[in-house]
Amino acid sequence: MILFNRGLLLTILLAVLAGAAGAWLAGRHVVQRHQQPSLHAFVHEELALSSEQERRLEVLEQDFAVRRHAREAELRAANAELAAAIQARHEYSPEVQAAVEHFHHAMGELQKETILHVLAMRTVLTPEQAVKFDRRISEALTDQAL
Template sequence: MNVFGRGFILTLFLTVIAAVGGTWIGARYIYEQRHQPSLHEFVHDELKLSAEQRRRLGVLEQDFAVRRRAREAELRSVNAELARAIQMRHEYSPEVKAAVDRFHDAMGGLQNETILHVLAMRTVLTPDQAARFDERVAEALTESAL
């Protein structure tokens, strides 16, 4: 093999290695930037809760799970209603507008339930835990705005 052939193969090999390495590094960076623990994971894994706090949070979480499932069922129902309204006339009819408004009301209800749950969770925490919790909540609420 001549010098040109070896140089070409070496360049090709180094290019493939650089591409694979760059892709791997980029994927790891993006994953780490995007993989914030959920608020639930943060509270349970990073705040060093006492047994009593875990018990009280468990009660709050069970109660919220019931309310959340009900709100999510309401959202599915309203979505089905919206689909039927669109299928009726294939335009932004009064029925579609009413279904959209009901969807917004249901989504707002779920958001209110979630906020009430988050605030209830905060009452279980010590002042130091609450300060860290507040920072995490603020990050979660503003990260999509960045």
């Protein structure tokens, strides 16, 4: 039977986490290089907005930016909790589980804020613009962009 000391176990855990993070970042980079313009760019560049629509969207975007930054700060705090919990005991402890749950909750709240923002943006559009917007949202959510 092979006995693992804590240092070796921690090294293996950190190597696995670093490998997963690297793969995730590389995947994001590849996807972003082949992605359509952002929803923001699509709305402002391809929907021929009136100046009144631009003004109303700017208000929505400023409000969302504040809420998004708050949610992102909560995600960073949850990650810091997770790091501290792992470092404290080097096992999947109740503290690690709580930190993971905190992170998932914060991520879910950010997703809700984003969905509410997208729906609020839609209310500013004309019916013709909304058809294009809806198509773009559907493509983004189902990964069917051409």
